[in-house]
Amino acid sequence: MYKKILHGMDGSEGAFKALKQAVDIARLYGAELHSVSVQEVPHYAGTIGEVMEEEASSKAYFNEIGAGAREMAQKAGVDLHVHVIVGHEVKTIIEMTKKFKFDLLVLGFMGRSALYDRVMGSTCQSLVRLAPCSVLVVK
16 A cells, blocks of 8 residues: 655654654555654854754754664664755655655654644644645654
8 A cells, every 4th residue: 555655753752653653554565664854954043153053963863863763663674764854844844755756654743732632733734734645643
């Protein structure tokens, strides 16, 4: 059923829960599994040094969580292709799903609201609405 799966990784607990589901689905269907982390640059940086410092810190963070994600998948017998891309989260993930023709996007459930017990975060909500493929949101 699924041939190419993309997982959104931000390093949160929800993202790792979603990764577990993505790994299980990839193993079940023999699907190719990719994980993407989007590195955003500061919107209002004071100096170029600030941008470079933030980029280096962010890159180290995403490399570390990518290594943990890859190890988790390998223990389950699944190869995980890890991508770290600079850009805006929603736009970058939507473009990636289209360009590489993913047929499933797996995301972690995020966000809280005083009005509702749990509400999807704006990034997750936008991805569900805009994705050109099926989306699995894992709680």
